[in-house]
Amino acid sequence: MSLSRCPRCGELFARERYEVCAKCRNEENERLDLIKRYIDSHSDASVEEMSKISGLEPDEILHYVRKGRLLAEEFTALEITCEECGQKIVTGRFCKQCRERLAKAFSKILSRIKFDKNK
Ligand SMILES: [Zn+2]
Ligand SMILES: [Zn+2]
Structure with missing residues:
Protein backbone atom coordinates (compact mmCIF):
# COMPACT_ATOMS: atom_id res chain seq x y z
CA MET A 1 0.00 0.00 0.00
CA SER A 2 1.47 3.33 -0.98
CA LEU A 3 0.84 6.69 0.57
CA SER A 4 0.18 9.67 -1.60
CA ARG A 5 -0.80 13.23 -1.06
CA CYS A 6 -4.42 14.16 -1.64
CA PRO A 7 -4.52 16.74 -4.47
CA ARG A 8 -7.46 18.53 -2.81
CA CYS A 9 -6.48 18.92 0.84
CA GLY A 10 -2.81 17.89 0.85
CA GLU A 11 -3.30 15.13 3.46
CA LEU A 12 -1.37 11.89 3.12
CA PHE A 13 -3.62 8.93 2.48
CA ALA A 14 -3.38 5.32 1.35
CA ARG A 15 -4.07 5.48 -2.34
CA GLU A 16 -6.07 2.57 -3.61
CA ARG A 17 -8.77 3.14 -6.16
CA TYR A 18 -9.37 6.83 -5.67
CA GLU A 19 -7.50 9.98 -6.59
CA VAL A 20 -8.39 11.80 -3.39
CA CYS A 21 -8.56 10.94 0.33
CA ALA A 22 -11.72 9.52 1.96
CA LYS A 23 -12.63 12.85 3.53
CA CYS A 24 -12.45 14.70 0.23
CA ARG A 25 -14.23 11.88 -1.53
CA ASN A 26 -17.18 12.18 0.86
CA GLU A 27 -17.23 15.91 0.34
CA GLU A 28 -17.09 15.37 -3.42
CA ASN A 29 -20.00 12.93 -3.29
CA GLU A 30 -22.07 15.33 -1.22
CA ARG A 31 -21.41 18.13 -3.69
CA LEU A 32 -22.23 15.94 -6.66
CA ASP A 33 -25.44 14.90 -4.86
CA LEU A 34 -26.35 18.55 -4.41
CA ILE A 35 -25.88 19.10 -8.12
CA LYS A 36 -27.87 16.00 -9.07
CA ARG A 37 -30.73 16.99 -6.79
CA TYR A 38 -30.68 20.51 -8.17
CA ILE A 39 -30.76 19.24 -11.74
CA ASP A 40 -33.84 17.13 -10.95
CA SER A 41 -35.88 20.30 -10.56
CA HIS A 42 -33.78 22.62 -12.76
CA SER A 43 -32.84 20.68 -15.85
CA ASP A 44 -31.73 23.89 -17.59
CA ALA A 45 -29.34 24.91 -14.81
CA SER A 46 -26.15 26.55 -16.01
CA VAL A 47 -22.69 25.50 -14.92
CA GLU A 48 -22.44 28.78 -12.97
CA GLU A 49 -25.59 27.94 -10.99
CA MET A 50 -24.28 24.45 -10.27
CA SER A 51 -20.99 25.92 -9.20
CA LYS A 52 -22.80 28.27 -6.81
CA ILE A 53 -24.95 25.62 -5.14
CA SER A 54 -22.20 23.02 -4.86
CA GLY A 55 -19.14 25.16 -4.17
CA LEU A 56 -17.30 23.37 -6.97
CA GLU A 57 -15.46 25.35 -9.61
CA PRO A 58 -17.05 25.21 -13.10
CA ASP A 59 -13.88 23.46 -14.30
CA GLU A 60 -14.32 20.80 -11.62
CA ILE A 61 -17.91 20.23 -12.67
CA LEU A 62 -16.82 19.72 -16.28
CA HIS A 63 -14.11 17.40 -15.01
CA TYR A 64 -16.75 15.24 -13.30
CA VAL A 65 -18.84 15.20 -16.44
CA ARG A 66 -15.87 14.03 -18.46
CA LYS A 67 -15.20 11.33 -15.92
CA GLY A 68 -18.81 10.16 -16.10
CA ARG A 69 -19.67 11.16 -12.53
CA LEU A 70 -22.28 13.57 -13.85
CA LEU A 71 -24.05 13.15 -17.15
CA ALA A 72 -24.41 16.16 -19.39
CA GLU A 73 -27.56 14.71 -20.94
CA GLU A 74 -29.33 15.22 -17.60
CA PHE A 75 -29.03 18.95 -17.85
CA THR A 76 -29.49 20.79 -21.07
CA ALA A 77 -27.36 23.88 -20.41
CA LEU A 78 -24.15 21.99 -19.93
CA GLU A 79 -22.21 21.18 -23.04
CA ILE A 80 -18.97 19.39 -23.36
ZN1 LIG B 1 -8.18 15.14 0.83
ZN1 LIG C 1 -15.43 13.71 -32.37
Missing part, protein backbone atom coordinates in the same frame (compact mmCIF):
# COMPACT_ATOMS: atom_id res chain seq x y z
CA THR A 81 -17.55 18.78 -26.77
CA CYS A 82 -15.38 16.20 -28.44
CA GLU A 83 -11.74 17.26 -28.25
CA GLU A 84 -11.22 16.05 -31.81
CA CYS A 85 -14.18 17.31 -33.82
CA GLY A 86 -16.07 19.63 -31.46
CA GLN A 87 -19.30 17.65 -31.61
CA LYS A 88 -21.51 17.76 -28.51
CA ILE A 89 -20.98 14.76 -26.22
CA VAL A 90 -22.33 13.77 -22.79
CA THR A 91 -19.30 12.21 -21.16
CA GLY A 92 -15.64 11.43 -21.77
CA ARG A 93 -13.29 13.33 -24.06
CA PHE A 94 -14.25 12.19 -27.53
CA CYS A 95 -17.42 11.40 -29.46
CA LYS A 96 -18.13 7.82 -30.50
CA GLN A 97 -16.81 8.24 -34.05
CA CYS A 98 -13.58 9.87 -32.94
CA ARG A 99 -13.11 7.28 -30.20
CA GLU A 100 -13.38 4.50 -32.77
CA ARG A 101 -11.13 6.31 -35.21
CA LEU A 102 -8.52 6.98 -32.51
CA ALA A 103 -8.68 3.39 -31.29
CA LYS A 104 -8.07 2.16 -34.83
CA ALA A 105 -5.18 4.56 -35.38
CA PHE A 106 -3.73 3.55 -32.05
CA SER A 107 -3.88 -0.17 -32.75
CA LYS A 108 -2.24 0.49 -36.13
CA ILE A 109 0.63 2.25 -34.37
CA LEU A 110 0.90 -0.61 -31.88
CA SER A 111 1.05 -3.24 -34.61
CA ARG A 112 3.70 -1.22 -36.42
CA ILE A 113 5.80 -1.11 -33.26
CA LYS A 114 5.50 -4.87 -32.91
CA PHE A 115 6.41 -5.28 -36.56
CA ASP A 116 9.50 -3.12 -36.17
CA LYS A 117 10.62 -5.17 -33.20
CA ASN A 118 10.45 -8.37 -35.24
CA LYS A 119 12.81 -7.03 -37.88
Whole structure:
Protein backbone atom coordinates (compact mmCIF):
# COMPACT_ATOMS: atom_id res chain seq x y z
CA MET A 1 0.00 0.00 0.00
CA SER A 2 1.47 3.33 -0.98
CA LEU A 3 0.84 6.69 0.57
CA SER A 4 0.18 9.67 -1.60
CA ARG A 5 -0.80 13.23 -1.06
CA CYS A 6 -4.42 14.16 -1.64
CA PRO A 7 -4.52 16.74 -4.47
CA ARG A 8 -7.46 18.53 -2.81
CA CYS A 9 -6.48 18.92 0.84
CA GLY A 10 -2.81 17.89 0.85
CA GLU A 11 -3.30 15.13 3.46
CA LEU A 12 -1.37 11.89 3.12
CA PHE A 13 -3.62 8.93 2.48
CA ALA A 14 -3.38 5.32 1.35
CA ARG A 15 -4.07 5.48 -2.34
CA GLU A 16 -6.07 2.57 -3.61
CA ARG A 17 -8.77 3.14 -6.16
CA TYR A 18 -9.37 6.83 -5.67
CA GLU A 19 -7.50 9.98 -6.59
CA VAL A 20 -8.39 11.80 -3.39
CA CYS A 21 -8.56 10.94 0.33
CA ALA A 22 -11.72 9.52 1.96
CA LYS A 23 -12.63 12.85 3.53
CA CYS A 24 -12.45 14.70 0.23
CA ARG A 25 -14.23 11.88 -1.53
CA ASN A 26 -17.18 12.18 0.86
CA GLU A 27 -17.23 15.91 0.34
CA GLU A 28 -17.09 15.37 -3.42
CA ASN A 29 -20.00 12.93 -3.29
CA GLU A 30 -22.07 15.33 -1.22
CA ARG A 31 -21.41 18.13 -3.69
CA LEU A 32 -22.23 15.94 -6.66
CA ASP A 33 -25.44 14.90 -4.86
CA LEU A 34 -26.35 18.55 -4.41
CA ILE A 35 -25.88 19.10 -8.12
CA LYS A 36 -27.87 16.00 -9.07
CA ARG A 37 -30.73 16.99 -6.79
CA TYR A 38 -30.68 20.51 -8.17
CA ILE A 39 -30.76 19.24 -11.74
CA ASP A 40 -33.84 17.13 -10.95
CA SER A 41 -35.88 20.30 -10.56
CA HIS A 42 -33.78 22.62 -12.76
CA SER A 43 -32.84 20.68 -15.85
CA ASP A 44 -31.73 23.89 -17.59
CA ALA A 45 -29.34 24.91 -14.81
CA SER A 46 -26.15 26.55 -16.01
CA VAL A 47 -22.69 25.50 -14.92
CA GLU A 48 -22.44 28.78 -12.97
CA GLU A 49 -25.59 27.94 -10.99
CA MET A 50 -24.28 24.45 -10.27
CA SER A 51 -20.99 25.92 -9.20
CA LYS A 52 -22.80 28.27 -6.81
CA ILE A 53 -24.95 25.62 -5.14
CA SER A 54 -22.20 23.02 -4.86
CA GLY A 55 -19.14 25.16 -4.17
CA LEU A 56 -17.30 23.37 -6.97
CA GLU A 57 -15.46 25.35 -9.61
CA PRO A 58 -17.05 25.21 -13.10
CA ASP A 59 -13.88 23.46 -14.30
CA GLU A 60 -14.32 20.80 -11.62
CA ILE A 61 -17.91 20.23 -12.67
CA LEU A 62 -16.82 19.72 -16.28
CA HIS A 63 -14.11 17.40 -15.01
CA TYR A 64 -16.75 15.24 -13.30
CA VAL A 65 -18.84 15.20 -16.44
CA ARG A 66 -15.87 14.03 -18.46
CA LYS A 67 -15.20 11.33 -15.92
CA GLY A 68 -18.81 10.16 -16.10
CA ARG A 69 -19.67 11.16 -12.53
CA LEU A 70 -22.28 13.57 -13.85
CA LEU A 71 -24.05 13.15 -17.15
CA ALA A 72 -24.41 16.16 -19.39
CA GLU A 73 -27.56 14.71 -20.94
CA GLU A 74 -29.33 15.22 -17.60
CA PHE A 75 -29.03 18.95 -17.85
CA THR A 76 -29.49 20.79 -21.07
CA ALA A 77 -27.36 23.88 -20.41
CA LEU A 78 -24.15 21.99 -19.93
CA GLU A 79 -22.21 21.18 -23.04
CA ILE A 80 -18.97 19.39 -23.36
CA THR A 81 -17.55 18.78 -26.77
CA CYS A 82 -15.38 16.20 -28.44
CA GLU A 83 -11.74 17.26 -28.25
CA GLU A 84 -11.22 16.05 -31.81
CA CYS A 85 -14.18 17.31 -33.82
CA GLY A 86 -16.07 19.63 -31.46
CA GLN A 87 -19.30 17.65 -31.61
CA LYS A 88 -21.51 17.76 -28.51
CA ILE A 89 -20.98 14.76 -26.22
CA VAL A 90 -22.33 13.77 -22.79
CA THR A 91 -19.30 12.21 -21.16
CA GLY A 92 -15.64 11.43 -21.77
CA ARG A 93 -13.29 13.33 -24.06
CA PHE A 94 -14.25 12.19 -27.53
CA CYS A 95 -17.42 11.40 -29.46
CA LYS A 96 -18.13 7.82 -30.50
CA GLN A 97 -16.81 8.24 -34.05
CA CYS A 98 -13.58 9.87 -32.94
CA ARG A 99 -13.11 7.28 -30.20
CA GLU A 100 -13.38 4.50 -32.77
CA ARG A 101 -11.13 6.31 -35.21
CA LEU A 102 -8.52 6.98 -32.51
CA ALA A 103 -8.68 3.39 -31.29
CA LYS A 104 -8.07 2.16 -34.83
CA ALA A 105 -5.18 4.56 -35.38
CA PHE A 106 -3.73 3.55 -32.05
CA SER A 107 -3.88 -0.17 -32.75
CA LYS A 108 -2.24 0.49 -36.13
CA ILE A 109 0.63 2.25 -34.37
CA LEU A 110 0.90 -0.61 -31.88
CA SER A 111 1.05 -3.24 -34.61
CA ARG A 112 3.70 -1.22 -36.42
CA ILE A 113 5.80 -1.11 -33.26
CA LYS A 114 5.50 -4.87 -32.91
CA PHE A 115 6.41 -5.28 -36.56
CA ASP A 116 9.50 -3.12 -36.17
CA LYS A 117 10.62 -5.17 -33.20
CA ASN A 118 10.45 -8.37 -35.24
CA LYS A 119 12.81 -7.03 -37.88
ZN1 LIG B 1 -8.18 15.14 0.83
ZN1 LIG C 1 -15.43 13.71 -32.37
